[in-house]
Amino acid sequence: MITITVGLVTRGSKMSQNMIKVTYRLETAGEIEPLAAKIASDQSTGTFTELPNETAEVQARCAARVVEISHLDALDTSSFPDPEGVGRYRRADVTIAYPMDAVGTDIAALMTITVGGVFAVRGLTGVRVRDIDLPPEWACHPGPQFGITGSRHLMGVDQGPMIASIIKPSLGLLPEETAAVVKTLCEAGVDFIKDDEKLMSPAYSPLEERVKAIMPVIDAHQQKTGKKVMYAFGISSADPDTMMRNHDIVASYGGNAAVVNINSVGYGGMAFLRKRSQLCLHAHRNGWDILTRHPGLGMDFAAYQKIWRLLGVDQFQINGIAAKYWEPDESFVQSFEDVMTPIFSEDDRPLPVVCSGQWGGQAVETYRRTGQTLDLMYLGGGGIHGHPMGIAAGVRAVRQAWDCAAAGSELEDYAIDHPELAASLAKWG
Amino acid sequence: MITITVGLVTRGSKMSQNMIKVTYRLETAGEIEPLAAKIASDQSTGTFTELPNETAEVQARCAARVVEISHLDALDTSSFPDPEGVGRYRRADVTIAYPMDAVGTDIAALMTITVGGVFAVRGLTGVRVRDIDLPPEWACHPGPQFGITGSRHLMGVDQGPMIASIIKPSLGLLPEETAAVVKTLCEAGVDFIKDDEKLMSPAYSPLEERVKAIMPVIDAHQQKTGKKVMYAFGISSADPDTMMRNHDIVASYGGNAAVVNINSVGYGGMAFLRKRSQLCLHAHRNGWDILTRHPGLGMDFAAYQKIWRLLGVDQFQINGIAAKYWEPDESFVQSFEDVMTPIFSEDDRPLPVVCSGQWGGQAVETYRRTGQTLDLMYLGGGGIHGHPMGIAAGVRAVRQAWDCAAAGSELEDYAIDHPELAASLAKWG
Numbered sequence: 077m078i079t080i081t082v083g084l085v086t087r088g089s090k091m092s093q094n095m096i097k098v099t100y101r102l103e104t105a106g107e108i109e110p111l112a113a114k115i116a117s118d119q120s121t122g123t124f125t126e127l128p129n130e131t132a133e134v135q136a137r138c139a140a141r142v143v144e145i146s147h148l149d150a151l152d153t154s155s156f157p158d159p160e161g162v163g164r165y166r167r168a169d170v171t172i173a174y175p176m177d178a179v180g181t182d183i184a185a186l187m188t189i190t191v192g193g194v195f196a197v198r199g200l201t202g203v204r205v206r207d208i209d210l211p212p213e214w215a216c217h218p219g220p221q222f223g224i225t226g227s228r229h230l231m232g233v234d235q236g237p238m239i240a241s242i243i244k245p246s247l248g249l250l251p252e253e254t255a256a257v258v259k260t261l262c263e264a265g266v267d268f269i270k271d272d273e274k275l276m277s278p279a280y281s282p283l284e285e286r287v288k289a290i291m292p293v294i295d296a297h298q299q300k301t302g303k304k305v306m307y308a309f310g311i312s313s314a315d316p317d318t319m320m321r322n323h324d325i326v327a328s329y330g331g332n333a334a335v336v337n338i339n340s341v342g343y344g345g346m347a348f349l350r351k352r353s354q355l356c357l358h359a360h361r362n363g364w365d366i367l368t369r370h371p372g373l374g375m376d377f378a379a380y381q382k383i384w385r386l387l388g389v390d391q392f393q394i395n396g397i398a399a400k401y402w403e404p405d406e407s408f409v410q411s412f413e414d415v416m417t418p419i420f421s422e423d424d425r426p427l428p429v430v431c432s433g434q435w436g437g438q439a440v441e442t443y444r445r446t447g448q449t450l451d452l453m454y455l456g457g458g459g460i461h462g463h464p465m466g467i468a469a470g471v472r473a474v475r476q477a478w479d480c481a482a483a484g485s486e487l488e489d490y491a492i493d494h495p496e497l498a499a500s501l502a503k504w505g
Numbered sequence: 506m507i508t509i510t511v512g513l514v515t516r517g518s519k520m521s522q523n524m525i526k527v528t529y530r531l532e533t534a535g536e537i538e539p540l541a542a543k544i545a546s547d548q549s550t551g552t553f554t555e556l557p558n559e560t561a562e563v564q565a566r567c568a569a570r571v572v573e574i575s576h577l578d579a580l581d582t583s584s585f586p587d588p589e590g591v592g593r594y595r596r597a598d599v600t601i602a603y604p605m606d607a608v609g610t611d612i613a614a615l616m617t618i619t620v621g622g623v624f625a626v627r628g629l630t631g632v633r634v635r636d637i638d639l640p641p642e643w644a645c646h647p648g649p650q651f652g653i654t655g656s657r658h659l660m661g662v663d664q665g666p667m668i669a670s671i672i673k674p675s676l677g678l679l680p681e682e683t684a685a686v687v688k689t690l691c692e693a694g695v696d697f698i699k700d701d702e703k704l705m706s707p708a709y710s711p712l713e714e715r716v717k718a719i720m721p722v723i724d725a726h727q728q729k730t731g732k733k734v735m736y737a738f739g740i741s742s743a744d745p746d747t748m749m750r751n752h753d754i755v756a757s758y759g760g761n762a763a764v765v766n767i768n769s770v771g772y773g774g775m776a777f778l779r780k781r782s783q784l785c786l787h788a789h790r791n792g793w794d795i796l797t798r799h800p801g802l803g804m805d806f807a808a809y810q811k812i813w814r815l816l817g818v819d820q821f822q823i824n825g826i827a828a829k830y831w832e833p834d835e836s837f838v839q840s841f842e843d844v845m846t847p848i849f850s851e852d853d854r855p856l857p858v859v860c861s862g863q864w865g866g867q868a869v870e871t872y873r874r875t876g877q878t879l880d881l882m883y884l885g886g887g888g889i890h891g892h893p894m895g896i897a898a899g900v901r902a903v904r905q906a907w908d909c910a911a912a913g914s915e916l917e918d919y920a921i922d923h924p925e926l927a928a929s930l931a932k933w934g
Contacts, residue, residue: 119703134678139677153586156798157799157801177707177708178677178703178709179707180705180707180708182706182747183743184705184770185741185769188703188705188791191792192766192768192769192791192792192793193702193791196798196832198829198830198831245563246549247549247563247607248549249563273622274607274617274618274622277611277614278567278608278609279609280567314616314776315777316745316773319773337621339616340614340616340772341773342770342771342775343743343770343773344743344744344770344772344774344776345771345776346771347773347774362621362625366796366802366803367795369625369802371586373798375795400627401625403625
């Protein structure tokens with residue numbers, strides 16, 4: 077990898093202002109340098125033909141500049157299909173600096189100027205946004221209201237992982253059927269329960285009916301045991317007014333959390349909700365795969381998660397080791413590190429939610445590969461509901477697996493005198 | 506192409522309710538049929554392991570079903586890279602029907618259930634949402650407030666294409682400098698002017714300052730000529746409250762239009778704005794390319810544009826013939842047909858905005874390939890500002906090109922006694 081730092085001072089530039097630095101992985105059958113320069117021009121003051129008004133003063137205010145190019149190995153196959161087939165395809169990580177004067181602190185401006193338009197540029201055979209480096213002015217965004225500390229406080233879990241489950245089947249249960257599952261899960265000893273992300277307010281289980289059926293179960297469990305299990309209700313709506321009404325329903329019955337499908341409500345929905353929210357916001361990133369699954373295209377989680385954290389995500393689902401979905405383990409491990417890295421302060425870190433196909437068997441590897449932290453929620457769906465000895469045993473098995481991880485033991489050894497874990501290993505191991 | 510219609514009546518199904526039908530282009534190194542069935546299960550009631558509660562009743566309420574499979578030619582190269590390289594890669598267009606009981610009419614539910622999760626499924630080497638067929642209940646969404654008819658009325662253009670331009674350079678002009686460009690464009694005879702999509706409310710040109718500088722120019726031109734040029738101000742913000750304040754600023758100074766970067770404000774932002782808006786909403790789809798540029802991945806415009814039309818887009822930018830961006834001409838032609846096809850009624854059609862690298866030279870081909878309609882806005886930026894005889898000549902050249910198209914003539918012939926068009930042809934032809 078050869079890194080070239082491009083001279084920062086260009087014609088008419090005014091470098092006293094802070095810059096937003098965006099790093100892209102570019103891929104092209106042509107040359108990287110002119111392509112990078114074209115992107116910087118297109119995304120600020122330029123167009124396809126010379127203009128008399130594009131003066132030095134105009135450029136000084138707004139022109140974006142290429143500040144670093146790190147060349148990578150070329151590819152034989154292009155990321156976007158290249159019918160002309162003239163490869164090989166050169167690649168580089170290119171950092172472009174955008175003046176704060178041109179972008180400001182609005183997320184819509186950031187995404188429009190530094191992300192959206194770049195994907196339309198001709199001559200690219202691939203482009204992926206790798207990271208977005210934001211200057212201190214961006215600390216103006218609210219960030220998480222609860223985050224890791226607040227989530228622990230609300231769940232009453234001072235230390236150790238927060239053990240969580242989800243209602244299964246994910247869709248189709250009536251409110252009273254759902255409440256019965258909640259009762260079982262509370263008695264089984266979970267810290268957190270959530271609606272499936274696909275459950276919002278369908279005809280057979282309208283949100284208010286579901287809240288009215290579930291919250292008395294949560295309250296009765298608290299009366300009996302002193303423990304308030306956190307239940308995250310699916311309040312998402314593409315209409316922010318509806319989402320706020322949903323929020324208010326949950327809050328009015330004493331609920332303290334909500335599942336938000338961040339991509340399906342959009343930046344506007346999330347921004348609107350966060351300003352008015354008293355609930356802990358559990359983000360499901362359903363749809364994120366569209367943006368990230370092709371490694372040469374779209375966006376890295378490092379960039380994506382920053383925006384949603386600034387918008388106020390308290391708990392962030394990030395898959396796990398051996399997820400049921402396509403995501404490779406190393407991508408999950410990187411995501412965990414991403415959300416645990418402060419943007420502007422420790423408080424802007426959401427609680428990482430390890431999920432998807434989890435049954436406890438992944439606890440030891442998760443612990444080892446994520447810096448041996450227990451600041452996480454570990455969410456099992458089928459891996460708890462499908463336990464051969466029942467749901468309570470499923471929860472015990474998961475707790476045993478995490479005790480094992482924290483003790484530095486191996487699951488097979490630990491299972492010898494922990495029959496629930498042994499049963500999980502026998503079924504899924 | 507072999508089409509198989511799968512039996513609609515499955516175990517416990519209740520087919521009396523309306524269904525949402527989504528067509529996906531699936532690609533896999535494995536078999537299409539089990540993959541399609543897995544998607545239908547994962548996106549409704551299933552998970553990775555058997556569950557005791559997934560009863561026939563639950564499935565009847567919510568289970569999605571594969572209703573049609575049309576096999577296509579296999580590919581040698583996968584869309585997502587396939588490190589195991591076991592292709593060829595089978596492809597099919599697969600239609601899955603989702604019960605309205607499970608989804609309802611909320612766009613967040615639709616996107617979460619029928620789109621988002623599908624991209625996470627293992628075993629796919631490619632997936633693209635081709636179309637979304639919505640039942641009549643979905644006519645509850647507001648749709649465009651102005652659309653084609655309202656846009657014509659506001660601009661005072663009863664017939665023929667609406668000729669439009671954009672402020673250039675796109676970024677960097679101060680409000681008074683922008684107003685000077687507006688004056689020139691008004692005098693040059695355009696029907697519509699817009700801020701560049703990258704211009705919202707930056708420090709050097711705050712929205713209110715820009716509105717205060719520009720609207721008197723629009724008003725003075727109307728006083729003098731009787732014609733109110735439509736100016737679309739960039740009001741986008743990721744914060745719906747801010748966007749509404751921006752909307753109100755424009756309206757309070759007598760403006761009647763706004764540019765909305767739909768992907769950068771999200772469904773929530775657009776839904777919130779539309780309910781309260783008195784402005785004609787000109788949609789820029791900046792960022793759309795991320796979802797559509799790879800032909801085997803993401804989404805077709807046919808599906809995407811429906812959602813934004815239901816949310817209330819009045820004018821929709823869709824590129825043009827020989828765009829400056831990557832998009833092929835046939836994709837633009839299809840997009841034009843998409844937006845001109847009613848979803849539930851003629852009134853839910855937005856005004857198509859033909860743009861990107863347009864200078865008039867594409868008018869004849871555009872007219873021929875889009876059903877010989879003049880119900881469109883034709884937007885020239887550099888192609889008007891960069892005209893060798895000046896901006897007024899640039900606008901005249903574009904009008905001449907469209908007169909030529911409507912007359913069924915060829916540009917070269919028409920240019921003989923139309924010097925402005927001749928100059929455009931000499932520069933860009």
